Amino acid sequence: MPYLRPVPADQSAPHPGADTGEATGERPVPEQDPRVQWAATIAVIVAGALTIRPMGLSGQGLAVAVLFVVNAASLLARRLPEHRVPPRLALVWLTLGVVAAAALIGVSSSGTSYLFAFFLAGHIGYRLETRPALVLAGLCSLLCGAVLYLSLGPEQDPLAWTFGLATGIPVLIGIVNRTQRRAVRAAIEAAGSAERAARAEARTAVLTERGRIARDVHDVLAHSLAGINMQLELADALIDTGDLNKVREAHEKAHDLVKESLKQAQWTVHALREDTLPLPQSLAAMLASSGHRDALTVTGTERRLPAKVVQNLLRIAQEALTNAARHAPGGAVDVELTFAAASTTLRIRNRPATGEVGAGAGSGMGLIGMRERVALLGGTLIAGPVAEGPYRGDWQVEAVIPQ
16 A cells, blocks of 8 residues: 655755655655565565575585675665665666676575566666666566576476566566656645745735735825825914914814715725625715715626726725815716726716815825726726817726726
8 A cells, every 4th residue: 555755854855866756845755665665675585595595605505695695685775765876876786686686596596586686677667767777677687587598408498497587577567666656746746836836826915915905005094194284284383373264274174184084994994895895886885975976877787896806996986086076176076887898997087176176286196006906907097187079178087997
């Protein structure tokens, strides 16, 4: 059954000489249970020690014993981590192991010496790249087949020496295991990359939201607080003149600005919420609260817009209505919302002022904020006086948001 091996954090970067092997990060990598691998390796060594003959301290027995130790060491080396064994060293070690396995088959007269060749061939396919693995496995088959042929002689049953040619076949199993391992690791790396990309996207969304909130704070507070501060400073300056009428007038204007600021703050909170009403209803409520009831005209087939589109269009409408009240008091206001097949268009148009216009020019930051909002949605914004047509002389703000 697959074994989930957690990769330590200090192995997150692959060794320069490693295969694409070691998985990055701390994600578990499915592999064969190392206890099974150890059990199989020990079983082969124990079986060889009990069956391979002759084995002793002199003559042929000594040669068999030395080759047995070399084969056992080659087999045990399979458990060395890939990132600790460079590919060239692995090729040399496995080549020597194949030669030692073939030699053990030729020197011994009985036993399970062939198991070393089978297990090494399988590990060759797992540890080496496909081409060198196939070449080395072919060498293993030829050596083992040749050794058995020379040992048994041509008069022996061909099935006996052709068995040696089969020792390289397990390389195919090793190649399949290596391919599956790499596929799993590639999937894990892809999942890690996707997770990092999602985190980066989430951070970008947070920064974008912070920018939006900053614009909202400016739209609500900057103009109003600046106007309130100016009126209060004017009142302080008029106190010294003794003109109480002008002092009261400045205080009244400051109070009016406070009320207007509270109204704008309410609409900002409304626009920031994710569960806002559909855009037409929200615009109608905004116009009604600002004294422009029945000023909204909706054309086209109404559709549900994304929350961020609704929020930004409401803030644009709020800024346009605030500018109209400040720079064209008393002038009528018309708002048109058009749902086209490929876009949504919002127009806010106000007539020239019929009342007294307060002194002081705006900072221009309101228009900049509107342009930024429309740019975030991939649309366009045009703001300025109407030069021709039936609305010539009116001030118009037009925001076009693509579908």
